[in-house]
Amino acid sequence: MEGNMEIIALLVILMTLTLTIEAQQFSLVHKYAHLEGSPANSQGQGVSPEYSALLKAHDRRRLDAFYPLGGSADLSIGLYYTEITLGTPPQNYHVQVDTGSDVLWLNCAPCPNCPLTTTIPGITLRHYDPTLSSTDTALGCTDANCAVASYGNPGQCTVSPPGACAYFIGYGDGSTTEGYIINDIITFHDSATTTAAANIYFGCGTNQTGNLLESTAAVDGLIGFGQAAISVPTQLADQGLVGHVFAHCLQGDTVGGGNIVIGNITEPGITYTPMVPGQTHYNVALQNIGVNGVNVTDPTSFEITASNEGVIMDSGSTLAYLIEPAYDQFVAAIESGAPVPSERISDGNGGYVLCWSYSGDIATTFPSVQLFFDGGAVMNLAPTNYLYLQALTSGASAYCMGWQASTGTVSAPGYTLFGDIVLKDQLVVYDNTNQILGWKPFNCSQPIPGV
Template identity: 30%
Template sequence: MQTTMLSVSTFFHLILLLFSLADLLNAAAAADYLKLPLLHKNPFSSPSQALSSDTHRLSLLFSALRRRPNPTLKSPLISGASTGSGQYFVDLRIGTPPQSLLLVADTGSDLVWVKCSACRNCSHHPPSSAFLPRHSSSFSPFHCFDPHCRLLPHAPPHLCNHTRLHSPCRFLYTYADGSTSSGFFSKETTTLKTLSGSETRLKDLSFGCGFRISGPSVSGAQFNGARGVMGLGRGPISFSTQLGRRFGNKFSYCLMDYTLSPPPTSYLMIGGGLRSLPVTNATKISYTPLLINPLSPTFYYIAVKSITVDGVKLPINPTVWAIDEQGNGGTVVDSGTTLTYLAEEAYKEVLKAVRQRVKLPAAAELTPGFDLCVNVSKESQRPSLPRVRFRVGNGAVFAPPARNYFLETVEGVMCLAIRAVEGGNGFSVIGNLMQQGFLLEFDKEASRLGFSRRGCGLP
C-alpha cells in the first residue's frame, strides 16, 4: 500500500513538472530535433587512468543501487579521454545571456547539475569554470515547498525553512566515496542548436546549482574538464525526461572511435534517432527491450541471454544475468563507464574462451589491471582477434568489432578491455568503449534500446 501511494505521488509530481515545461516545449516546436555535439579529445595517457576512472564510476553506480529510495536536439559529445576521465562531454549553454559549460553526459544518473559561483565581481573568474547565476536574468531557484523540489531523489526536507517566505529548494547529492555536490535546485533558460543550425531557447530547465563541490568523484582527475553532469537517466528530473514529451521520449547518441585522427564528432540527439536513418538502412536496425529494475529505476537495463566467442556459445548459467530480489544483477548500458564489466562467472568464461582462440603471441608482461594482453607489434594490418558477440532480449545480436573490447595500452600491446565485477554485487556494465561506432537509441516511450552500425557517422 505504501509503495502504491509513493508511485501515485511521484506520478502526480511528474505531471506537474510536465505542465510547467509547457513554455519549453512550445519554444522548441519549430525544431525537427535537438542535436548536441559530444566533444571528443585524445586517448588516455595511460590505461591506469581508464581503470581508475571506472573504479570510481562503478562505486558511484553500485552505491546508487544501494541508496535507491519526434523532433530532435543535437549536441556534440567530447571525450574526456585526454583528462583520464573516460567520459563524453556536452557543451550546454544556460542563462540569459547564455553561459557555456562542459557537462558529463551520463546515462547512469538523473540530476542535471552545474558548478555555480556566488561571486559578484567575477572579472577574475576563468571562462566556463562555473555558472554565475548573478549574471543571468532568467535564473530562479525553486521554493522548498515547490512540487519540483519533491522530485529530487534525496531532497533534505530538514533544510526547508518553514518560517521564511522565500526559502529555496536545496539539494545534497552524495557519492559513495564521500564526494558531494550541494546548492539550490533551480530553473533556467537553455540555448541549444537544432540540426539546421538555428538556435532554440528552452525555458524552465530544472537543474542543481552547486555552490559546494568536494571530493575526488566530482573534482578529481576523472572529472577534470567538466563543470557538472547532464543526467540522462529514466527519472523525472533527467535532461532527457524533461525534454522528452516534445521529442518523442527518446534520445540517441553515437560515440565515435577516439583513436582516429582527426577525431570525428560524436553527437547526442534528443528525439530523432534511428528513425532519421536512410530507408535503405532500415533493415540494419536491431531492438532489444529496456528492462526496469524497481529498486534502481534510473538505469537502462537490457537482458543478456548469452555470449559467443568466434561463434561458440559459452557455458554461462542464465541466472548470472538475472536481477535478484535485492536489485543486484542484470546488465546496464552506461555512457559514463569506459570498459565493460561482466559478472564474475561470465567474465571467467569469456577470458578463458578468448585466451584459447587468440592467435597472437602473449605480451612480454601484462599491463597492470588487465588479465590478457597480446603483442601486435609485428602486425602490419589490423590484428586478427576473437569475435565476441552478445545475444540480447528479443533475439537481437550486439556484435561489436574487436577494437571495442581490445585496448592498446602501450605501443604494440593490446589488452582485453573487459573486466570482472568483483564482490558478487552490483551489475554488469556495457561501457562506452564497447558502444563505439554504434548509433544507440534509448526509446523510453516504447521501452526499448535500438542499435545500428549504420548511420553513426552521418551529420
Template identity: 30%
Template sequence: MNVSLGTPPFPIMAIADTGSDLLWTQCKPCEDCYTQEDPLFDPKASSTYKDVSCSSSQCSEFGTRASCSTDKTCSYSIAYGDRSHSKGNVAADTLTLGSTNSRPVQLKNVIIGCGHNDAGNFNKKTSGIVGLGGGAVSLVSQLGDSIDGKFSYCLVPFTSEKDLASKINFGTNAIVWGKGVVSTPLIKKSPETFYYLTLESISVGSKKIQFPGINSGTSEGNIIIDSGTTLTMLPTEFYSQLEEAVASQIEAERQEDPQGVLSLCYSATADLKAPVITMHFDGADVKLDFSNSFVQLSEELVCFAFRGSDDLSIYGNLSQMNFLVGYDTVSQKVSFKPADCAKM
C-alpha cells in the first residue's frame, strides 16, 4: 500500500500486513538493509519526526521487542514468521494516507519504526511494512475510533499487470456488503496481534475434510488470517488428507518443486482440471478460484498453494486474492466477497 511519512510527505510503498503490528520503513542511514528501488526515508529531512524516549508509554507498548539505546531513545527489534527482521528506532511522525475524496488525510504523531537493520524476504519494490494487526501499536489501533474498528482490502492477483496496487479502505468505506458476502466471527485470543477465525472443514469438489478438533469443541479460533503470508498453512496430518484428495481428482503427472517448498506440483503446460476448493469457516463458505488454490512458480511449474505446518495455521494471501476482505473489530467479524480487485 502507498502511504507518505513525515513533513513534507515522503511517499513509501509498504506491505499491508494483518499478521503484525508495527508500521516501519527503511531509514537513512541504513547500516545493514535489503536493497530497495525507491529512495530511503531520511528522518533528518522531516520537520515532524521525533525519536521516542525509553520512559514513554509508546516505548512500553512494545514490551520485550523494545530496548533502550545509549542516548535513552527507544529501539525496536521485530522478527517475522519467515525469519525476516527489522531493527531500528521507535519514532513518531506524521502519516499521510490517500483518500477517496482525493484530499489526503494527515495523522499526526503516529508511532513508526525507522529501520536501520532489515533483512529477509522483502521485495525490492517495497520500503517496509504497515502493520494492521490487533496490537496497540498497529495502524488500525492508532487510527482508533476514527475508523470505528473497520478496514478492508482487495488483493490484486500476482498474474495481473505488474503496477496495480491493491486497494485498502478504512472506516465507513471499508464496510463489505451486497450480493455474495459471507461473514465469520473474529475470535479473541492471545497474542492480540493476530486475527483468529474458525475453520471447520475444507471441501475438495464434493469431498469434505474436517479440521482436527472440530467435534471436541477445541477448535475455536484455529487459524489466523494474514495478508502478509503467501501460502495457506495447515496442520500436517490435515494437509496430507487435503493434498491426497486434490491429487486424486487431477489427471496429470506430478512434478517436483525444485525448491522443495510445495509438494503437489504439475506441469504448467498441462491442461489442469483442478477440483474446486471451498473453505468452510464458521458461518461462511468461501469458494476459491484456481488462482487462489494454485500458484505458478515458473513457466513450467504450477503448485498447490497450501502446505503442512505444525506451527500456527494461517489463511494466506494467495487464498484471499480477488476477494474484498473486510475486518470489523467492533462487531468482531471478517467478511468475504468475490471481487475483481484489479478493477477496484
C-alpha cells in the first residue's frame, strides 16, 4: 500500500510539472512619459519642442543601432519597460521590452561598469547575482544548447566562470553586452493567490560598453520578444507551457503604460495578416494606404523585394516612417483633406515640422486613414495615429505630422516602419505558431484576455 501511495504521489508531481500555465500578463511603463513637456505632463498644451526633439533623437538612435544589424536594439532607446521575477528566492528586475530582439539579458554581478542608478523615477537598479539564487545553473560551453542560446558567440567558453557558454551582442551605435548564459527560474503570478514558474536561459551580462554604461533611462536589462529559440516566448512555448503567441496594448506617452501578454489570446474580432516569412523582425506586407477611404499611394512602393522586406511593426520606435514616394503622396492627401492649411514650423535643428494650427476636434475634421495589408486585412487609423499636439514657442499649440519620410541610401534603402504612434490604443497580436499578425482597437487600460 505504501508503494502504491508513492507511485500516486509521483504521478501527481509529474502531472503538475506538465501542466500549462496561464497566459502571462505584464504591465508596461513608458520610459519618457514622466518627463516635463510630455503629453502626460503638458496640461493639454501639447508636447514641448524639447520633448519632441528627444523622441525624434530616440528614434534616430534606435534606427541606426537596430535595423542595420538585423535584430539588436540599443537598451537605452526602447520605449517601454516591465518588471520580471527571477531566481530563488525571487527577485524583481526592470527590463526593456523589445519586439525587435531576442535575448533576455540582465546586468549581472560582478559588473563593475554597469549603471547603479537611473533617471527613471521610482526604480532602484538591481544586478542579478548568481550567488544569491539557489536555482541558477551556468550553461556549459560544450552543452548542445550553447549553440542556440549563446546568440552570436556559439561554442565560446568563458574564463570566469570557467567553461560557461559565452554570449556577445553588438549594437549599431558601438555599444556591446557580453557575459555568459545562465538558467534560472522565472516566476509568474497567475492570480492574487497562485504562482507558476518555469526554467529559462538568459544572458548574465558582466561587461557592458557604450551607451549601456549610462544612467540616463537605465533599467536592469532587456527582454526580447523575437522569434529566435532563445527568446522567452519561444522558450516557454517550446516547453509546452504557453502558446507561441504574445500581444501588447500600448497607451503611448499620454498615459504612459499598457500591457503585454505571453500566451494565447481569447479576444474575438481580431483582424489578421500573414507575416513576411524569413524575417528577423515582425514584418507584414502593406499594399496601399487610403485617406478617407481613397487609395493615395503607389502600391509598387510596398512590393516585397530583396531590399524591401515589408513593413516593420516596432513598439520600440515613437513615430512612423514611410518610404518614398509613398510619404509625399500620403502627406499631400492629408493636406488636401485637412480643415486648415498646413504650416512648416522650425524644429530648432535646421529642419521643419509640418503642422496645422487648429483648435477644433481633429477626430471629426481631419481625414481618417486606412492601411491595406495582404489577405484583405485593413487597419483603420484615427487622426491621433498620425498627428501629435505640439506646444509652440509662441505659447500656442499645433497638430504636427507624426509620420516621417524614410529616404535611405543605395547601400541602406529606405523602409516603412510603424511605431508607437500607429500601434497605440490597439491590441496587437503576434501569432508565431501560425505566422500571422493581428490587431483590434482596444482599451489598453484593461487587461488583455488570454488563456
